[in-house]
Amino acid sequence: xxxxxxxxxxxxxxxxxxxxxxxxxxxxxxxxxxxxxxxxxxxxxxxxxxxxxxxxxxxxxxxxxxxxxxxxxxxxxxxxxxxxxxxxxxxxxxxxxxxxxxxxxxxxxxxxxxxxxxxxxxxxxxxxxxxxxxxxxxxxxxxxxxxxxxxxxxxxxxxxxxxxxxxxxxxxxxxxxxxxxxxxxxxxxxxxxxxxxxxxxxxxxxxxxxxxxxxxxxxxxxxxxxxxxxxxxxxxxxxxxxxxxxxxxxxxxxxxxxxxxxxxxxxxxxxxxxxxxxxxxxxxxxxxxxxxxxxxxxxxxxxxxxxxxxxxxxxxxxxxxxxxxxxxxxxxxxxxxxxxxxxxxxxxxxxxxxxxxxxxxxxxxxxxxxxxxxxxxxxxxxxxxxx
Ligand code: TLP
Numbered sequence: 001x002x003x004x005x006x007x008x009x010x011x012x013x014x015x016x017x018x019x020x021x022x023x024x025x026x027x028x029x030x031x032x033x034x035x036x037x038x039x040x041x042x043x044x045x046x047x048x049x050x051x052x053x054x055x056x057x058x059x060x061x062x063x064x065x066x067x068x069x070x071x072x073x074x075x076x077x078x079x080x081x082x083x084x085x086x087x088x089x090x091x092x093x094x095x096x097x098x099x100x101x102x103x104x105x106x107x108x109x110x111x112x113x114x115x116x117x118x119x120x121x122x123x124x125x126x127x128x129x130x131x132x133x134x135x136x137x138x139x140x141x142x143x144x145x146x147x148x149x150x151x152x153x154x155x156x157x158x159x160x161x162x163x164x165x166x167x168x169x170x171x172x173x174x175x176x177x178x179x180x181x182x183x184x185x186x187x188x189x190x191x192x193x194x195x196x197x198x199x200x201x202x203x204x205x206x207x208x209x210x211x212x213x214x215x216x217x218x219x220x221x222x223x224x225x226x227x228x229x230x231x232x233x234x235x236x237x238x239x240x241x242x243x244x245x246x247x248x249x250x251x252x253x254x255x256x257x258x259x260x261x262x263x264x265x266x267x268x269x270x271x272x273x274x275x276x277x278x279x280x281x282x283x284x285x286x287x288x289x290x291x292x293x294x295x296x297x298x299x300x301x302x303x304x305x306x307x308x309x310x311x312x313x314x315x316x317x318x319x320x321x322x323x324x325x326x327x328x329x330x331x332x333x334x335x336x337x338x339x340x341x342x343x344x345x346x347x348x349x350x351x352x353x354x355x356x357x358x359x360x361x362x363x364x365x366x367x368x369x370x371x372x373x374x375x376x377x378x379x380x381x382x383x384x385x386x387x
Contacts, residue, residue, distance in 0.1 A: 049377045050352045054219075054301070054326060054366035057250040063287035072282035075101075076272070082282030086289050090256040093292060094220070094241050095232025098264035100257045101285055103276050105130075105218045108242035108257040110138040111270045112214035113179065115263060116239065119144035121178025124166040124211075126152035128188040131181050131216055142274065146175060156186035156194045160205035167209050180206040183216040184234060185223045188356065191305070191327025191364075193226035200237035212239040218255070222248055222325040225298045239263070248298050248326055249291035250367045253284040297367065301326040304365040304374040311378040315385045326365045333359035335385075345387070349380040 050056050059067070073079030083101050091099035102108040109131045113123065123139055125132050127149035131139065139145045150166050152158045158166065163180055170176030182202060184194040203213045215238040217223070217231070224231040235241040240259035245251035257267055271277060278284075302325050309328045312320035317334035332342050339355035346353050354362045365374065 047376075048350045048352065049369060049373050049380075051363040051365065051369065051377060052352045052354045053364045054247045057246075057248075057366050057368045059252045059287050060250065060290070063251065063290045066286035066290050067283050070282040070286035072280035074279050075281045076277040076279060080280060080282045080285070082289070083278075083285045086285040086292075087256070089289060089292055090243075091258050093231055093295075094217075094235045094243065094256075094258045095230075096235065096241065096258040096264075097261045098258065100264050100267050100271060101278075101281065101288070102242075102255050102257055102271055103253065103278065105216070105242060105244045105247075105255045106135050106138065107271070107274055107276050108244075108255045109135060109181075109214070109216050110142050111257055111267050111274060111276075112240050112242060113139045113145065113181070114143040114270045114274075115266045116212045116214055117143055117145050117178040120175045121145045122148045122168050122175050123179040123181055124148050124150060124158065124163065124177060124206075125179075125181040126150060126156065126158065126183065126186070128152075128186070129181060129183045129216065130187055130218065131183070133188060145178065148177070154189065154192075155198060156184070156189050156192045157182050157198050157202045160201050163202055163205040163211075164209070167211065177209065177211050180211050180213045181216065182213060182238065183218075185217075185219040185226075185325050185327070187218070187327065190321065190329040191219065191222065191323050191325040193223040193324040195227060196229060196234050196237065199234065203237040203239075214238065214240045215242070217241050218244040219247055219325065221295045222298050222302070225295065226302055226324045231295075240267075245288040245291045248301055248366055249294055251284075251288045251291035254288050256288075294367075298326070300371075301365040301367070304369065304371055305363075307371070308363055308365065308374055308378060312381060312385075315382060318385060328363040328365075329356065330361045330363065331359055332361065342384070345384040346381055349384060351377045351380050 070082045075083045087099040123145050132147055148166050150158050150162050167177045168174050186192040206213050220231050220243040240263055242257050244255040305323045305326045305328050309320040309322050312318055312330055319331040339361040342361050343353050343355045356362045
């Protein structure tokens with residue numbers, strides 16, 4: 001199967017990835033890039049409100065200045081002072097012994113799977129988890145493990161009973177369960193902030209079976225702000241935790257994988273194996289340090305998401321449950337409106353969103369959309385739904 005050829009056909013998912021920022025950073029002597037689709041032009045329209053993801057934020061002036069002035073060294077040798085500082089601060093923020101700066105959330109999740117498991121193990125995870133749904137089958141491709149998806153439903157993490165039921169003891173015929181992978185906030189299920197107790201219950205059940213537990217906390221700080229607890233408390237029950245600097249926290253690049261010293265040491269080797277060993281990475285880590293200072297402002301994104309959900313839920317035949325955090329999931333099945341059609345109609349009015357599923361559309365708030373942008377978006381989306 002050609003990955004690219006096939007990927008182009010998957011129009012729902014393509015919606016996430018077809019946009020690029022045209023000509024940003026282009027030097028005057030470089031010719032402008034011609035974009036193959038008119039959608040890209042939308043991003044150049046001044047009034048476009050981009051609610052596809054919190055990954056779209058641009059670095060602030062403070063971040064750009066921090067990058068410019070960053071002290072750097074060769075991080076593969078462990079000599080980049082800015083990366084070292086970021087790893088120290090990140091470990092402190094999530095309450096672990098150590099941390100590792102990685103280029104992306106996906107790489108961090110995949111490193112965790114690789115470090116925690118042995119080839120052939122089974123991995124128990126929610127069937128809607130990012131690591132299973134949206135990482136190109138990474139656990140199988142990169143670690144040779146076999147996913148065993150369970151339906152965690154609205155709880156977002158499996159119950160202790162589900163963990164025990166899904167557990168496979170190693171035998172002559174069976175591979176054995178090597179991992180329980182969890183996610184908080186849960187992206188696909190609507191940015192749900194999963195309470196600590198629920199994570200702890202699943203993790204304890206796994207620990208009793210000698211199964212390690214990594215947490216995909218790409219948006220862990222959103223969960224912490226929503227639940228009003230320190231991120232370290234949410235990470236305490238698990239064996240390793242991944243969080244992203246480049247989502248709501250607004251850094252241009254990077255994520256952090258954190259855990260005990262020994263885990264992080266091995267993760268560093270696997271990062272190299274996966275091609276993620278970076279050199280003068282202080283340039284991109286410096287904005288990451290600024291991002292760590294901006295946790296509290298996530299509350300604004302949550303308020304904006306609540307406003308948006310409220311307004312859309314009011315529309316006949318549209319379901320937009322109140323979100324815990326910055327992800328609004330809108331169901332238009334009652335109106336027989338496909339997500340693809342909805343997204344396209346929104347685009348025509350300059351609001352960008354992502355199609356999640358046949359009738360499910362995601363709108364994501366973030367630092368680069370203000371309350372008045374969201375009010376404006378509401379007007380435009382309601383106009384689409386009134387057509
Ligand atoms: N999620 C992206 C898309 O890939 C869906 C988004 O726009 O939300 N874990 C979770 C829970 C995530 O939501 C994501 C990104 C990742 C991991 C991967 O992070 P990156 O994009 O840095 O590889």
